[in-house]
Amino acid sequence: MHFEDLPRDWAQRPVTHPDVFEGVADLIATDRSRSDGATYVLLCHPNGRLLQPVRLPEGTETPDVLRRFLAELTRHEVHDVAVVLARPGAPEPTPRDLERRDVFEAACRDTGVRLHAVAVAGHDDVRTLVPESGCAAA
Template identity: 35%
Template sequence: MSFEDLPADWPQRSVADPVLAADLVDLVVGDTDRRDGALGLLLCRADGRLAQPVLVSTLGCPDIVHLLDLVLDQLPNLPGIDGLVLAIARPWGGLSDEDRALHQVALEVCRDHGLTLWGTYLATSTGVSPLPIAPELAPHVGGPDTAA
C-alpha cells in the first residue's frame, strides 16, 4: 500500500495499525525529504490518532542522534501530544547503525516521558519499512477505538 490507498476515514484511525502508520509516513515524508535527509515525527493523541506531522531536515547536521534527542525532549511540553511515529528519511539503503541509534533514542525518551512510540519507519526512495521492536516495548493497543 501507499498514501494513495489511504482510507477516507484515516484521520479517525489509530497509528497502532502499522499499515496505516507506514502509509502516513509515505504521505508526510516527501521525495525532497528522502533525498536530502530528514526526521519525521507524526505527533499523536493518546488514542493514536495523528495530531500533527513535523519534519526536521537533517541536511548538514553532524549529529542526527543528538538532534532527535533535543526535539523529542520537547514533546512533553506540547498539550494533547501523547506519542509519536518516528520516520527516518534518507535517499536509499537498508537499516543502518545510525537508524538503530535513532530508534533507541526514541524508545528511551518516550519511556522517560511517558509517551507512546507507535513505531519507527525508514523512508527511502524505494518505500517505507518498519524497524523491528521487541514485543515487551510495543505499545499496548486495546479497545474498539484503536481497531483499524
C-alpha cells in the same frame, strides 16, 4: 505501502494501524526530505489518530534535545507519537536507523511519551522498524 494505497478511512484510524502506518509515512516524507534526510515526529491523539506531523530541525536528534522537545509536548497534553526517518537509499533498516530508533525510545521512556512506531522512508518505499524494547510506556 504507498500513500495511494491508504484506505479511504485512514484518518479515522490509529496512525500505527498496520493498514495505515507505512502509507501515512509515505505521505508525510516528501521526495526532497528523503533525498536530503529528515526526521518527522507524528504527534498523535490519545486514540492514536494523527494530530500533526512535525519535521525536526537538523541536528536535534541528540538525546538531550529530544527529551526537552518531548517534555514540552507533554506540557501541551501530547503523550503519543510515531517517528518517520526519511533518507536516501533503500528503506531496509541500517545500523544508523536502529541507533536513531533506540535514541527515540529512550527519550520517550524518559519523558513518559508513548512511542507507537518508527518507520524508515527510503527511496520509493517505507519499512516499519520493529521496536527494540517495545513501545515506551507513558
